[in-house]
Amino acid sequence: MNSNKRFSVWPIFTRHYKGLVPAGRRHLQAKTVVYLFVIPAIIGALTFIAGTSLSALEPAIAGLGVLAGGFLAGFILLMELRVKIRETESYRVHLGRMIGRTAASAMYLMVLCILTLMLIIVAGVIVDALPETWTMVQHIVSGLAVAGLVHISTTGLTFLRRLFSVYAQMFSGDFAPELQSVDQPTHDISPNRRRA
Known part of the structure; x- marks a missing residue:
């Protein structure tokens, strides 16, 4: 394996975004x-305009x-689930693809969490070493970090929806309407009623 490819997270990104593209598109x-993307970028721009400091992001x-730990746990759970359904006789290709796309989203979100975390920590160290007149750099980094946080939040919601879809596919019976027993009307056959 090429040393450059060994540290590349590009395959995770491509698999994640391919999973977001609807079928036939x-x-x-x-x-x-x-x-x-647009909503996180707008919120990040507003953060930059407001002049938010990096200390507010601690x-x-x-x-x-x-x-990051939660997304890693979700990825491991999906891996185990994928192995189990592969071993069953009623293996469904559609479900396998759904699990694969959800697992790619979990890895993508974990990588984003790590990158955003690195951005905040490294930028905090660098900004402290810069002159006070360079506050613009701090505002730019704050805007980028907030945009990343909002993107993680919005993408995380799509991940949860996919995770629920996997559950719904596997255990669709859990959402079936409950069968309500209809009580049959009891007929009064007492001796008094018979005489009437």
Whole structure:
């Protein structure tokens, strides 16, 4: 394996975005682009305009670590599920693809969490070493970090929807309407009623 490819996360990104493209299309839908990219970019730009400092993003460091761990756990769970359904006789190709796309999303989100975390930490160290007149750099990094956080949030919601779709496919019976027993009317056959 090429040493450059060994550290490349590009295959994760390509698999993730291919999974977002609807069947029969070549590109993402406009509403998907707006939801996943335009909205985070707008919020990041507003953060830059507001002049938010990097210190305001310190709580996000712990949150990103927790999210990365959660997405890793989700990926491991999907791997185990994939192996189990492969061994069953009622293996379904559609379900296997759905699990594969969901697993790619989990890895993509984990990589984004790590990259955003690195951006906040490294930028915090560099900004402290810069002169106070270079506050523009801090605002730019804050805008980029917030845009990344919002993108992780919006993409995370699509990941949860996919995870639920996998569950619904495997255990569709859990969502079947409950069978309600209809009580049959009891006929009064007492002696008094018979005489009447």
